[in-house]
Amino acid sequence: MRNLIVVLGLLLAPAWADEPYKEYTPAEHFEPHVSGDSQLTGTYRYWKDPTKLDLRLAGHPDDSWKLNWKHLDYPFNKEMHAGHLALDRGLVLFNKLNRSGTFKNCLVMYRLNGQYVTTLRGLRTHFPAYRTDLRRVAGLEEVIEHCAALEGETLQNGSYDNSAVSIYIASQSLGMPIKIDVSSGPLREAWKRGERLFHQKVGRNNMSCASCHVGRVGQSLRATVVTSPYGDAAHYPVYRDRFGITSLHVRFAQCSLDLGFNALKPGSPAYTDVEVFLTALTNGYPVSVPSERP
């Protein structure tokens, strides 16, 4: 008996080992609603209504950031760009995947206020959500990958086709405000983890997301002005001139490499938690897809 306890103690010792030393940027208070930006940067009043942007700031290199780049979203930006081509591709792919109707049934398989959602309209505003089939919180791109695999198609998270279907589904909710509830349940756990990860210092430069996106919004890294974390999730997947159609997790991967650590796979738990955090910071802002950014 004594030998058994000794052996078990040795086996379990790693589980009780000290936590590795990690650093965190001092935490700010974040509101799970886009209006919290008025406490963080004070620019919310310039861009809160996408139909009434204060255009005196657009085009000026030092002031464009105050509009949070919303002048590149619909309805102000009605120009044709590759995001629209991706939308067309998404429509074609969606119809191909949904030939028998099971793809759409798979997408809507989550509970909202105790009931299963049944339509595509408004679907984008409720993601990330807790999925009863995957039994964890998942973003829209991950669910598309999972449901497409059930149809026998490969649409990897972050790939062009996956982002195209995501843009198509999001466009069915154009103009509707993002609305995820992080007050309780698995989403609240993901929100808290995401907030913690947002402040975790990592990588070659020992910086966190918050190093730039909290303390230094409006200041510039060389020629790039840092943006507010509020309101960003509403325009993803986005067409970026240099990188093509970029989903939110691929954007995280690109930013991870800039910060100086190996990118994680799109769909990984850390990125999903940060996605929940950023989407909650966009609560109340309308979906504006397809959009473009420089």
Next chain:
Amino acid sequence: MHTIWRVILVTFLCGSPLGYGYTPGEMVDSKIPTKTLMPKVKVDSGRLEWVPYAMDLSPWPTLGEDDPRAIPRPQLAQYVAPLRGDAVRGRMIAMDTRRGNCVTCHEIPGEDWPGTFGRKLNHYKQMRMSDADIYQQIYDVRITAPRAEMPPFGALGILSDQDIRDVVAYLQSLE
């Protein structure tokens, strides 16, 4: 006896890194010299491609609770006089985005688009700081200014001892 088995089960489940079947830093290819990969989106493809990145970022911890590596704690630099730094080489290091990368955050003379994160370094000699203090500031800023967001270049192994000496010599030459 039952309690012991329950404790063991719970400990293993909570402490297990295999919860999602995923390894942090998965985007690494040991067959290429720089090991690190970056995502590349290919139009009309259902697959995300990964191409070599310019730098190997494997030594440094990734985001997330799954990566068990610790960050080096704030360290005092072991600086030994005399400086013996080359100011010309120091400027090259400061402008190089893969090494010192100072211009991304600081303004230094002759740079058109400096960053505004950190203070301007234009007339650094007028600050009258000693070589040892500047060396510590670059080696590990967490000792001198704990709330700064500057990378600890020496503690994290970004710049070598001679590199930091060269940058100090460059800064001390800015009238």
